[in-house]
Amino acid sequence: MFHEYKDVVGCGDQAVVYFTPECMYPITIAAGDEFNNKYGNFRHDSMVGLKYGSKIVSHDGRGFAFLLHPTPALWTQIVPHRTQILYLPDISFISLYLDLKPGKVVIESGTGSGSFSHSIARTIAPSGHLYTFEYHEHRAATAQREFREHSLESMVTIEHRDVVASGFGKTGIADAVFLDLPAPWDAVSAAKEALRKDAMGRICTFSPCIEQVQRTVLALDEHGFSDIRMFECLAKGHEIREVPLPDIDEAIGGHKVNFRVSKYEKKRKRDAEPTTTA
Amino acid sequence: MDAVPANPAAIAAGSSVIIRMPSSNAKIVCVKPGTTISLGKFGSFRADELIGTAFGHTYEIEKDGSIRPHRQPAFDSADITEANNREIVDDPNAQKLTFEEIEALKTRSLAGDVTAQEIITSLTENNEAFAKKTEFSKSKYIRRKERKFMKSFVPLETTVYNVCDHFFQFNPAKIRCIRTDTLSQVLGLANVYAKARVLAVDDGQGMLISALLSRIADGGAVLGIHDGDVHNYDLLRHMNFSADCKERLRTLPWSKLHYQMEPFTEVLPEDPVEQDVVGRERRLRGHTRMSGTIDMLNHGGLDALVVSTNYNPTTVLKRLVPYLGGSRMLVVYDQYKEPLVEAYAWLRGSPDFLNVQLSEGWLREYQVLPGRTHPQMSTSGGGGFILSAIRLAPAA
Numbered sequence: 302m303f304h305e306y307k308d309v310v311g312c313g314d315q316a317v318v319y320f321t322p323e324c325m326y327p328i329t330i331a332a333g334d335e336f337n338n339k340y341g342n343f344r345h346d347s348m349v350g351l352k353y354g355s356k357i358v359s360h361d362g363r364g365f366a367f368l369l370h371p372t373p374a375l376w377t378q379i380v381p382h383r384t385q386i387l388y389l390p391d392i393s394f395i396s397l398y399l400d401l402k403p404g405k406v407v408i409e410s411g412t413g414s415g416s417f418s419h420s421i422a423r424t425i426a427p428s429g430h431l432y433t434f435e436y437h438e439h440r441a442a443t444a445q446r447e448f449r450e451h452s453l454e455s456m457v458t459i460e461h462r463d464v465v466a467s468g469f470g471k472t473g474i475a476d477a478v479f480l481d482l483p484a485p486w487d488a489v490s491a492a493k494e495a496l497r498k499d500a501m502g503r504i505c506t507f508s509p510c511i512e513q514v515q516r517t518v519l520a521l522d523e524h525g526f527s528d529i530r531m532f533e534c535l536a537k538g539h540e541i542r543e544v545p546l547p548d549i550d551e552a553i554g555g556h557k558v559n560f561r562v563s564k565y566e567k568k569r570k571r572d573a574e575p576t577t578t579a
Numbered sequence: 580m581d582a583v584p585a586n587p588a589a590i591a592a593g594s595s596v597i598i599r600m601p602s603s604n605a606k607i608v609c610v611k612p613g614t615t616i617s618l619g620k621f622g623s624f625r626a627d628e629l630i631g632t633a634f635g636h637t638y639e640i641e642k643d644g645s646i647r648p649h650r651q652p653a654f655d656s657a658d659i660t661e662a663n664n665r666e667i668v669d670d671p672n673a674q675k676l677t678f679e680e681i682e683a684l685k686t687r688s689l690a691g692d693v694t695a696q697e698i699i700t701s702l703t704e705n706n707e708a709f710a711k712k713t714e715f716s717k718s719k720y721i722r723r724k725e726r727k728f729m730k731s732f733v734p735l736e737t738t739v740y741n742v743c744d745h746f747f748q749f750n751p752a753k754i755r756c757i758r759t760d761t762l763s764q765v766l767g768l769a770n771v772y773a774k775a776r777v778l779a780v781d782d783g784q785g786m787l788i789s790a791l792l793s794r795i796a797d798g799g800a801v802l803g804i805h806d807g808d809v810h811n812y813d814l815l816r817h818m819n820f821s822a823d824c825k826e827r828l829r830t831l832p833w834s835k836l837h838y839q840m841e842p843f844t845e846v847l848p849e850d851p852v853e854q855d856v857v858g859r860e861r862r863l864r865g866h867t868r869m870s871g872t873i874d875m876l877n878h879g880g881l882d883a884l885v886v887s888t889n890y891n892p893t894t895v896l897k898r899l900v901p902y903l904g905g906s907r908m909l910v911v912y913d914q915y916k917e918p919l920v921e922a923y924a925w926l927r928g929s930p931d932f933l934n935v936q937l938s939e940g941w942l943r944e945y946q947v948l949p950g951r952t953h954p955q956m957s958t959s960g961g962g963g964f965i966l967s968a969i970r971l972a973p974a975a
Contacts, residue, residue: 306906355905355971368906372905427773533945539916
């Protein structure tokens with residue numbers, strides 16, 4: 302469900318219950334199951350048969366939410382964090398820079414919380430493959446369970462492995478390698494081994510600290526990688542408000558101006574927060 | 580069982596390639612068999628030399644039009660020493676070679692009689708100030724001269740990233756100034772996947788259409804609505820798309836948005852000549868294709884709506900949102916914020932959309948060299964804005 306859409310909600314589906322941009326939850330639709338929060342009690346049985354993107358009303362009719370189809374971008378917003386994750390701007394830029402597309406073979410380490418993994422899987426599906434490696438046993442198990450629940454197993458192979466100690470166990474198969482590790486310079490040689498030899502292979506590493514970047518760049522150069530570039534990438538959100546802009550002549554004329562909030566702003570506030578129960 | 584890698588990528592005859600020159604200038608060329616590719620002062624070489632080779636290698640151009648692979652070491656061993664620029668005065672007489680002598684060297688270099696390395700060595704040996712420079716400064720000087728004199732180039736694949744980066748640098752107006760990070764975010768937000776049917780408006784000469792086509796595969800489609808009778812997706816020709824890929828692009832003029840197709844009634848004349856048959860077949864194909872496109876549009880429930888338009892985006896959205904499926908994304912790109920503000924207000928005021936967001940990408944490149952890591956001196960101030968929202972399921 303994360304790598305293609307379906308229109309109608311069915312039992313066993315992964316879905317997203319959406320209240321506000323900051324408040325949404327993943328659920329697995331199951332007969333007899335319920336979702337409860339401060340907005341109300343939402344019964345799964347009432348969801349089955351609805352179209353994705355429908356409004357759902359709580360059982361007592363007082364609260365409401367929206368039932369959305371899961372996507373990697375939504376998953377990045379709601380995935381339970383086991384580690385710090387990558388967000389949309391970096392995920393998007395790296396995907397484009399590494400030329401990911403259907404059919405590509407990608408290696409990733411560490412899997413972490415699987416945020417980027419979901420996006421990669423969607424981008425390379427159905428004929429590509431993601432080999433992802435995580436050295437923390439519990440995280441690896443959790444990610445594996447999630448890939449299975451999200452029907453991504455045919456495209457994603459996760460292995461519990463320390464790639465710095467033992468490499469990837471792959472030779473000449475990857476179009477792209479992505480490293481999100483504390484010491485990516487220690488995995489460069491394994492990455493080189495895993496990249497395909499018959500065409501250009503691309504590598505990207507993600508590091509919070511400039512010192513890590515410097516060491517990685519040196520290692521890449523030593524191993525014969527060319528065209529080494531480094532970027533910082535962000536997305537700035539813009540908030541738009543409608544405000545009244547009265548003519549100063551009103552004040553000079555002695556009129557009292559009411560700087561009240563426009564009715565569009567009022568409606569937005571009203572719709573943003575579904576009714577809370579008393 | 581390990582996945583089998585996709586077909587190896589080598590430069591195919593007749594394909595488009597981005598040639599990057601040491602001066603950081605670049606041009607898109609067609610590697611047509613039997614032709615010569617000219618890089619101006621950097622020299623010319625036979626296109627045949629590149630066919631069948633891999634991308635990304637550095638080549639030096641030889642006197643006879645052949646090319647030789649050349650490994651450029653990325654990092655010198657420059658380090659901090661006692662030297663500094665305290666005693667260095669900007670004096671044109673520091674260089675002992677005369678203007679005429681340098682011009683003569685350049686001419687000989689073009690003729691292939693002297694290498695760029697030799698020129699640079701002459702310049703540094705004859706420069707009085709050179710010895711006094713810091714190691715970093717010497718390295719920077721040599722690098723600058725290499726960019727000026729080296730007769731080398733790198734052939735790059737026309738990936739979506741490379742093409743977008745190329746035009747953003749050299750002709751941004753052509754692609755409505757969409758920068759690589761912004762383009763990548765449009766793709767990410769729209770949730771484009773292999774079998775997606777994407778409704779698109781691209782007044783940026785096909786940069787967006789090309790990006791969308793590169794992310795779909797068998798079963799997917801891009802439906803481009805365009806001005807005029809024929810689309811203006813000029814960039815498509817650089818992308819080296821396969822015939823299968825190009826088949827996935829369907830186009831429709833705006834004027835045909837609500838068109839009711841008449842059945843195809845053309846009959847052959849009494850004594851048809853080959854031209855008549857061929858012509859009728861062509862028109863029948865065109866008719867069938869347009870019918871199919873209109874059917875796809877009218878069927879609705881499309882998987883994404885992606886817009887980069889010179890028209891008022893609010894008006895475009897009002898027309899095209901009805902074709903978008905529920906829980907699917909609409910994404911609008913514009914190089915300016917103002918047109919998107921009006922659209923934002925409309926989306927927010929409507930009960931049919933969720934999570935209306937306006938964002939702006941920010942991208943900064945850094946030089947990373949031992950002892951010399953810093954942001955690039957000049958960075959792009961504007962790569963455009965993105966408006967996005969989720970469409971709710973239309974009422975039954």
